[in-house]
Amino acid sequence: MFMYKIGVVGDKDSILGFKALGISVFPTTDAREASRTIHKLAKESYAVIFLTEQLAKDLDETLEAFKDTVTPAIILIPNNQGTLGLGMKGVRDSVEKAIGADILFGKEGR
Helix, strand or coil: CCCCEEEEEECHHHHHHHHCCCCEEEECCCHHHHHHHHHHHHHCCEEEEEEEHHHHCCCHHHHHHHCCCCCCEEEEECECCECCCHHHHHHHHHHHHHHCCCCCCCCCCC
């Protein structure tokens, strides 16, 4: 039986706790290294890659490359310093694209 894997990419302080859950962790604060890691994980059957928003803000090209793929799903998470709002923006944009309206936040959430 084939099993997909889950990984998390981000600064060490933000992602180390994921290791206790059995998730593979890839600590980095460098956007280029994060991009290389994401591409590598995609080739190694990672179905879900959690990525800190702090790194994601500098990885537009990498995120664009995987936005229409089934795997890996790249999920943005806040780092230990808090959120930049990128993860929720992604959810809002996906819902709006799927149904044609922003039913989650309306105008107040923008």
